Amino acid sequence: MPFANFLGGKMRKTDLTKFKKLFIAQREHILFNTRVIDENFYVRPDEDKDEVDQATKDIEQSVRLQLKNREVMTLKKINEALRRIDEGTYDECESCGATIELKRLQARPTTTLCLGCKEEQERAEGTTVLGRRGERVH
Numbered sequence: 001m002p003f004a005n006f007l008g009g010k011m012r013k014t015d016l017t018k019f020k021k022l023f024i025a026q027r028e029h030i031l032f033n034t035r036v037i038d039e040n041f042y043v044r045p046d047e048d049k050d051e052v053d054q055a056t057k058d059i060e061q062s063v064r065l066q067l068k069n070r071e072v073m074t075l076k077k078i079n080e081a082l083r084r085i086d087e088g089t090y091d092e093c094e095s096c097g098a099t100i101e102l103k104r105l106q107a108r109p110t111t112t113l114c115l116g117c118k119e120e121q122e123r124a125e126g127t128t129v130l131g132r133r134g135e136r137v138h
């Protein structure tokens with residue numbers, strides 16, 4: 001299997017193809033979602049301008065914007081993963097260069113870090129989140 005050799009025997013071509021298909025399907029799904037969000041995003045001008053309604057719409061808009069941002073973020077991750085598949089670095093940890101376990105990739109297909117590096121990152125992020133929460137305490 002020349003392809004397996006090219007990848008250093010780390011991941012089988014069939015696995016990569018499976019991931020690629022998964023990402024392409026996910027990307028289609030997200031593009032569809034963002035279109036739906038966009039279509040529902042506009043407040044029709046003929047609707048009455050009741051202040052309460054307006055406030056509700058503002059909240060709805062910000063929720064939709066958040067939803068869309070999340071979709072866009074996921075889309076970026078998917079595009080990144082597809083690029084990594086094409087480059088043959090898909091199962092390579094971005095931080096330490098170790099091979100990311102297939103099981104881990106199956107659970108979190110867009111991950112770019114091995115478990116050890118991810119745990120380290122989560123510890124660092126956990127501190128940040130706590131810090132932000134701390135600021136909000138009155």
Ligand SMILES: [Zn+2]
Nearest residue numbers: 093096114117
């Ligand atoms: Zn790592």
